[in-house]
Amino acid sequence: MAKTIMTVDDSPSMRMLLRVALTDLGYSVVEAEDGVHALEKLDGFQPDLLITDINMPRMDGFGLISEVRGQGRRSLPILVLTTESSDEKKQRARDAGATGWIVKPFHPEKLAAAIRRVLH
Amino acid sequence: MDLDAIQQIFFQECEEGLAAMEGNFAQLRDGDRDSETINGVFRCVHSIKGGAGAFGHERLQAYTHQYETLLDLIRNGTLELTPALLDVVVGAFDVLADHVAAARDGDTPPADAAMLERLMAAAGGDTAPAAAKAAAPAAAPVVAISDDFDDLMSMLGDVAQSEDGADAANGWRLRFAPGAKAFEHGAEPLLLLRELTMLGGKVTTCDRAELPTLEAIEPECGYLAWDVSLPASVAEDDIRAVFEFGDPSVITLTRGDAEPAMAEDSVDALFDLLDSVAAPAAIVEEPTPPPPAPAPAPAPAPVAVAEPVEEKAAPRSAAPSPAAAPAAQTIRVDLDKLDRLVNLVGELVITQAMLAQRLAENQMGGISELSDLEHLTRELQESTMAIRAQPMKTVFSRVPRIIRELEGETGKRVRLDIEGEMTEVDKTVVERIGEPLTHLIRNAVDHGLEMPDVRVANGKSAEGVVRLSAAHQSGRIVITVADDGQGINRARVKAKAIEKGIILPDAVLSEEEIDNLIFAPGFSTAAAITNVSGRGVGMDVVRKNIQALGGRIGIQSREGFGSSFSLSLPLTLAVLDGMIVTVGDQTFVIPLSHIVESLRPDEVALSRLGPDGTLLDVRGAYVPVLRIADYLGIDGAERNATDAVLIVVEGDHGQAALLVDTIQDQRQVVVKSLEANYQAIDGVAGATILGDGRVALIADVDALTSRGGRFVSRSALAA
Incomplete structure (x- = not known):
């Protein structure tokens, strides 16, 4: 069974980029447009990894992570997509409950490495 | 789907984002300070920045970065959005739109140095950190994405073939002690050990000193620590990168003489590794499949990588599994496909009409199947047309910018009222109405509205009004561009028409006929050319463009009170x-x-x-x-x-x-x-x-x- 990764991003092109890259890596991809949408999809469904953007309408990435962690999904690996690699942003992601991050723009190699480091 | 196609989607998003920003600006101008409004602007710029980075548009990325920095300060309340600051923000938008257009068309990016400076000044005005931020190099280095993702797989292969650690002399010594947060937030130390193995590392010892008694074990705590030796040829950055998500303190990395401990420790390491594997597997909440036994150290197999590789070998067609169905509630369709559909439906309508006639000739015109078919055909046609319908908003949203430019060029003050922007009309009409509409708006401001002092002298408000509206009217869309300016000076128009030889000097014309003279070919030439509306396109061209869309253009004018141009267009051309x-x-x-x-x-x-x-x-x-x-x-x-x-x-x-x-x-x-x-x-x-x-x-x-x-x-x- 291919491992399933849920991507959450309000930008269709970013979702598409992720889908192409992740599919090429052999993963199944489930997409959501924002935090609220992701929570709907996560109801009764457990992906192997969650990759989420931070800035999104309705519910942002941090909100989504705290909801997901609050639901008791503590071992679900979560990567946040961020455009900044500053220590401050990384700390913020960590504090929010993310397992790691992917700095945009991501090279496929970096994406694969990040996933390799968190996907059980 | 190749990168180019995804990039096209990105540019569509940019267009939508820019249009949304225009809407937000309008609200901000009206004094709306809702956090969601400024957040909306921020998000648009942020998204454009993300895509710009992904697709290698470095100038656009650098520009959006600076823009975003300022917007971030506004949305988090560090800066108050004063009218002056709003001007900067809105001004920066125009340059952004130019940047996007340049990136899309492959043109030279616009000169943005002055605007970047304004953005930096605005962002740095109050806060030292912001200033420092602004002074930092604007663009993060951009890694170009190659056209395919196959290099990723080859990269994985390269790693697997990297040295097996035989040159351990002068190699790296690494201590990895994940500690209390070992499993926090879904982290998994085992994966990191595996990755080190892929880099040629060998676990030399597993330190179990911290391991408490069974009943004292906290499932999410890590009690083990590992010593790993890595070949000297491995770059330090590559080793540190493995631990990028963890607290930096979990590792100690030293370069030193590797102890000649290789002989027996491959077996020890295997057991240690197995120990470490067993521990987390036993305590994580969800059942984890038994981890594959790590290969003996001298030739480490890329365990962590094996799964994706194998799955990749599975039939490609199976890759987009049902679970991966797109989440979007809208889909983007190539316009050519849609046109083909519209054409086919058109042919179907004709064929249905032919069939009806044949049946009628054979005294079968009354059969109920025929009326069903007619009904269905008509519905199919309407539904198809509805797919092509787009709100006028896509066109109207560009108008505020045009008005702003005109204000700058003419020194006039303009208030823009927009109505009915959600009115839907066929995409072809939406696409082709932009140019004539722009011309009419330029005309309204340039020729219609008076200078503020003149207006005040005439008892009007200093600010002129341009009203833009769209509405459905008996199966057509009527778009009106009206101004409250001086109206058409009929004496001057007539004199000019005579001068141009369009009418005879003794012609007697009604007011309406005089007004319509401005549409006559050759009327708007040299004398009427100004920087603003005189771009070599006359009103005759505007009328031709409208007529080509199956539309009509009418004019109503009252001297001293303004003019109103109304365009009446079919909802569909098909x-x-x-x-x-x-x-x-x-x-x-x-x-x-x-x-x-x-x-x-x-x-x-x-x-x-x-x-x-x-x-x-x-x-x-x-x-x-x-x-x-x-x-x-x-x-x-x-x-x-x-x-x-x-x-x-x-x-x-x-x-x-x-x-x-x-x-x-x-x-x-x-x-x-x-x-x-x-x-x-x-x-x-x-x-x-x-x-x-x-x-x-x-x-x-x-x-x-x-x-x-x-x-x-x-x-x-x-x-």
Whole structure:
């Protein structure tokens, strides 16, 4: 069974980029447009990894992570997509409950490495 | 789907984002300080920045970065959004739009240095950290994405083949102690050990000193620590990168003499690794499949990588599994596909009409299946057309920027009122209406509105108003561009028309006719050229463009009070409801939208006017009678109006009564362009194929009424 990764991003092109890259890596991809949408999809469904953007309408990435962690999904690996690699942003992601991050723009190699480091 | 196609989606998003920003700006200008409004602006810029990075548009990325920095300070409340600051933010938007266009078209990016400076100044004005941030190099280094992702797989192969650690002398010594947070937030130390193995590392010892008794074990705590030796050839950054997500303190990395401990520790390491594997596997909440036994150290297998590689080998077609179905509620469709669908539906409508006729000829016209088919065809057609419909918003959202530019160029002050931006119309119309609309707006500001001091002197507000509206009206969309400026100076227009030789010096014209002179070819030339509207395009071109869309343009003006241009356009260009009429041996279609009524006149209602003019009395109003047969040179048509049918139509230039032999039918026809298939003919708007396979011409009511109207006004004046 291919491992399933849920991507959450309000930008269709970013979702598409992720889908192409992740599919090429052999993963199944489930997409959501924002935090609220992701929570709907996560109801009764457990992906192997969650990759989420931070800035999104309705519910942002941090909100989504705290909801997901609050639901008791503590071992679900979560990567946040961020455009900044500053220590401050990384700390913020960590504090929010993310397992790691992917700095945009991501090279496929970096994406694969990040996933390799968190996907059980 | 290749990168180019994804990039196209990105540019569509940019367009949508820019349009949304315009909307947000309008609200901000109105004093709205809702956090969601400024957040919306931030998000748009942020998304564009993300895509710009992904697709390697470095200048766009650098620019959006600076823009975003300022917006971030505003949205988090560090900076108050004063009118002056809003000007900077809105001004920066225009440059952003230029940047996006340049990136999309592959043009040179716009000169943005001045704007970047303004953005930095605005961001750095109050806060030292912001200033420091702004002074930092704007663009993060951008890694270009290669066209395919295959290099990723080859990269994985490379790693697997990296040295196996035989050159351990002077290698790396690494201590990895994940500690209390080992499993926090879904982290998994085992994965990191695996990755080290892939880099050629070997676990030399597993430190179990911290391991408590079983009952004291906290499942999410890590009690083990590992010592790993890595070959000297491995770059330090590569080792540190493995631990990028963890607290930096979990590792200690030293370069030192590797102890010659290789011989026995491959076995020890294996056991240690197995220990470490067993521990987390036993305590994580969800069952984890038994981890594959790590290969003996001398030739580490890329365990962590094996799964994706194997899965990749699975049939490609299986990759987009049902679970991966797109989440979006909208889909983007290539316009060509849509056009093809519209065309096919058009053909279907024609075929259905033919079938109906054949059935009728065989006395089967009344079967219920036929009316079902008609109903379904019509619904299919309407649904197809609805797919192509787009709100006018896409066009209207560009207008605020045009107005801003005009304010800058002319020194006039303009308030823009927009109404009905959600009115939907066919995409073709939306796409092609932009240019004429822009021209009308430029005209309204440049020629219509007065300078603020003049306005005040005339008792008006200093700020001029341009009103832009769109509404559906009897099967058409009516777009109005109105201003409260000086109106058309008819004396000047007339003088100029005489000067240009458009009308004779002694011509007597109604006010409406004078107003319409501005649409005459050659009217707006040299003397009218200004920086703003005089771009070599006259109002005649505007009218041509509108007519090419099957539209009409009308003007209403009151000197001193302003002008209003109204464009009336069909909602779709592909079909129209028409009345099928016979004239001599020809069949014509008269667009139903133009028809006021049809009647068989009696002698009393008809009055002769001059040698060949006839007027029809329609309840007190006189309408010129127009013989289509004469106009288009058709033989064998009914000459006598009382034996014929008169169809009163309304066009741009008033009403006319078209004289036809008989009315055959009323039905929907699919418009085929005459220009594309033959050539343009004055008085004919297009052609269609009837149910019996014959071609019928579609009457151009506007052209016909303009002929009739002029004929009558001249005759009336002569009389």
